[in-house]
């Protein structure tokens with residue numbers, strides 16, 4: 001691509017003057033002006049190209065600008081750009097059919113939203129109306145979105161500024177052996193104690209007051225903590241015993257990210273509601289939704305569902321979903337993500353961990369990996385304190401800067417970096433990313449203390 005620094009400067013100036021950015025102190029940020037993107041890469045106006053190890057916000061599962069999906073969106077725009085949600089529209093029906101075909105169990109009805117947070121909002125509403133109960137339980141170390149119910153469910157510091165304290169949310173600890181809240185030493189111990197803790201929390205809250213338990217199948221931004229064998233099945237059993245709706249949030253983990261259509265497929269568990277967004281159409285047009293079980297759909301068979309959105313099932317977004325799901329099947333993209341995880345990223349990251357004392361743990365699957373960076377491997381003290389900013393966050397900032405200098409755009413959250421490229425990332429691209437991480441981890445190693 002041709003460099004055009006003058007255009008880049010103009011784009012940046014208008015952004016700085018008028019765009020109000022998410023999660024940011026507006027005067028303390030310096031957004032990169034991006035000129036274009038293709039596949040696993042994007043580039044700026046100064047001639048720098050980056051391998052995107054973030055997939056945007058972990059959503060461009062098929063990479064940028066897949067020609068078939070771009071063509072499908074263009075074709076749909078020419079044919080029927082938009083239409084109201086109360087009507088039956090070909091691409092909306094087909095998107096729902098294709099999604100229902102892939103979701104586990106009897107999650108066969110699809111309520112469309114514009115993104116993940118709205119999916120979570122509606123899952124919560126459905127669970128409350130289905131059970132007639134007020135409370136929702138969710139895990140610490142989680143993210144469920146930035147709207148009212150979703151941010152209250154969220155179990156990380158992004159909740160704090162918006163915490164209403166009245167949302168009827170009860171948080172609990174989910175399993176995470178490396179930083180075990182239960183002083184466990186084995187996965188089996190962690191699993192058993194986490195289930196007991198959940199059961200005890202339910203007992204003390206009053207089981208009859210709890211509408212739903214909401215969990216990310218594999219928590220994403222909070223650290224890609226793959227659950228121990230038996231945990232999700234155990235939660236399923238607890239939900240069944242108390243008549244609690246089990247909601248799995250697959251907004252980040254769904255649609256190929258873990259090397260399966262849904263992360264739930266790895267754990268052989270079927271929730272009552274499953275929320276999705278992001279990978280459903282790789283975010284080419286905003287789309288999310290809730291996949292609904294037969295029993296919950298039945299609750300709204302004869303009485304109206306009291307919720308809706310102007311753009312529910314937007315034809316452009318649905319056309320992008322239909323095309324994305326077709327492309328993913330044709331090109332075996334889910335299988336490819338599993339292969340890259342098993343044979344390239346997994347082994348490659350573990351090999352880096354052997355050589356870099358700043359790597360405390362490597363965990364993940366598919367194209368969904370976290371490196372937990374530490375000051376000391378024995379104590380497992382995080383490389384930066386929880387929720388660190390400014391000077392306290394300097395080691396992670398130095399690590400990220402080293403990645404960018406060598407052409408890799410890293411995902412960084414607290415003391416972790418996540419390797420979350422597109423599901424279509426090639427073996428050569430994944431290895432290129434590993435080589436840059438290798439260099440940048442040497443910078444992190446400089447902060448390790450004996």
Ligand code: PLP
Nearest residue numbers: 115116117143144145249251252
């Ligand atoms: N749930 C999970 C697991 C997510 O990772 C996210 C976003 O990162 C959301 C919900 C919120 O989705 P959105 O930003 O589309 O509202």
